[in-house]
Amino acid sequence: MEKMNKAMEKMKMLVGIEVEQEEELQSSNMSSFIDDFNRECTLSTQQRLYGFATCLVSGLACTLLSMLVFFNPIKFGITFTFGNLLALGSTAFLIGPKRQVTMMLDPVRIYATAIYIASMIIALFCALYVHNKLLTLLAIILEFGALVWYALSYIPFARSMVSKVMVACFDTEF
Known part of the structure; x- marks a missing residue:
């Protein structure tokens, strides 16, 4: 039974429900606006999963629908970027917006996050604003590359492995 309780606590931590932190904040009486906001706007596990699924499906739908307007880079850029924003926001439902931002600003992935957001x-x-199809297409290619690099930052050793493979593939010395 004890193992089951520990497993449930770990599952709650992965989903973003942090009971221990809430008790610590109440006992220390040192709370900020963000902490007050997080305590007042708590979602149940079911609501988090529904929000995650809704945002993820909407984001994937926008990304896939953007392929229909692929030859119009302006419409493609808008729908593709909006789909990326929805998909990125979906994980905030699972782990919470504060933890999401903390993970995005982690020193391991700060540059990947900055490049990804800048490319969007x-x-x-x-x-x-520019309405230039070539520049929009180049920006979308940059955005896709930044998305892949950002996603790889969450997989241990994935970026170093991809870097080594790319160097091996494009090495011009024999």
Whole structure:
């Protein structure tokens, strides 16, 4: 029974329910606005899963629907970027927005996060304001590469492995 309780506590931590931290905050009386907001806006596990599934399915649908307008880079850039934002936001339902931002700003993936967010902003800027199809297409390629690199930052040793494979594939010395 004790093992089952520990497993449930670990599962709650993975989903973002942090009971121990809430008790510590209440006892220390040192709470910030974000902590107060998180305590007031708690979601049940079922609500978190529904929110995750809804955002993820919507994001994937936008990303897949963007393929229909692939030859119009401006519309493609908008729908593809919006799909990426929805898919990225879906994980905030599982682990919570505060933990999501903390993980994104982790020293291991801070550069990948910055490049990914900057590439989304550049793609939207090129699509909405510049209206240049070539620049929008280049920004989408940059965004896709940044998305892959950002996703690889969550898999241990994945980025170093991909880097070594790319160097081996494109090595010009014999």
